[in-house]
Amino acid sequence: MPEDQPSRPHHRPAPFRASWFEDMEGGTDPALVSEAADRAAQLLVRGAAGSGDAGVAERLLHLADTEGIETIAEVWAGSHAESLAGCLWRLFVLRSWVHREPVRAAREYDAGRSRVPVSEVVAGVADPPGPDELRAMVDEVLRGIAHSDFADVLLRAAAFARVVATGRAVLAEPTHGEVRRMLVLAEQLQASARLELDGRLA
Numbered sequence: 001m002p003e004d005q006p007s008r009p010h011h012r013p014a015p016f017r018a019s020w021f022e023d024m025e026g027g028t029d030p031a032l033v034s035e036a037a038d039r040a041a042q043l044l045v046r047g048a049a050g051s052g053d054a055g056v057a058e059r060l061l062h063l064a065d066t067e068g069i070e071t072i073a074e075v076w077a078g079s080h081a082e083s084l085a086g087c088l089w090r091l092f093v094l095r096s097w098v099h100r101e102p103v104r105a106a107r108e109y110d111a112g113r114s115r116v117p118v119s120e121v122v123a124g125v126a127d128p129p130g131p132d133e134l135r136a137m138v139d140e141v142l143r144g145i146a147h148s149d150f151a152d153v154l155l156r157a158a159a160f161a162r163v164v165a166t167g168r169a170v171l172a173e174p175t176h177g178e179v180r181r182m183l184v185l186a187e188q189l190q191a192s193a194r195l196e197l198d199g200r201l202a
Contacts, residue, residue: 034078034079036075037075037076037078037079037085038079038083038084038085038202040075040085041076041079041083041084041085041087041088042084042202044060044063044088044145045084045087045088045145045150046084048060048145048146054146056146057143057145057146057147058143060142060143060145060146061095061139061142061143063092064092064095064096069092069093069096072088072089072092073089076088076089076092077089081188081191081192082188082191082192082195082201083192083201083202084201084202086188086192087150087154087189087192087201090157090185090188090189091141091142091153091154091157091189092142093185094138094157094160094161094185095138095139095141095142098134098135098138099135099138102131102132102134102135103131105131105134105164106129106130106131106133106134107167107171108164108167108168108171108174109125109129109134109160109163109164109167110128110129110167111166111167111168111170111171112162112163112164112165112166112167112168112169112170113125113129113163113167115166115170116162116163116166118159119159119160119162119163119166120159120163121159122155122156122159123137123156123159123160123163124137124140124156125137125160137160138157138160141153141156141157141160144156149196150196150201151193151196151197154189154190154192154193154196155189155190155193157189158186158187158188158189158190158193159186161182161183161185161186161189162183162186162190164182165179165182165183165185165186168182
């Protein structure tokens, strides 16, 4: 590191506390809810980033399992797509879907991967992409919040969502709305990754 370049201070990642969500009952000022959502996302992402702590990675990975996806939805679902809170919500939704419907996820991913080969490489799913491989990939992506750049996490998730959206269109089994929703998710995650690379994602 050059002598004139100050080293970045290391911050221990803040542990997740369920109390962050305890005040989110009905009737709470929406502005306060939004502020709390943003603060929690900042602590989770910026505190965990680069920690290399396996325990932190596992707590982040299983946050939706321990707190419930519905609880997380109350806090983050309304956040702007191109924000840390909005990104976390979309990442957890993507993981929850893959774990809930791994066979469908594998079928749609397999149908789309030959048509968007660059995205397939970025997503990094093992070949052949069976249900177990899809679950392992999406979990690895979430663990990346603690082990790699957040932009990489977003780019991998965006690439995966794009392959799935393409597969859905090829199979023509889901409705047009389902294809569109997955494509929009991919575009939102990719746009957020660009902001993160520019240092503007907050």
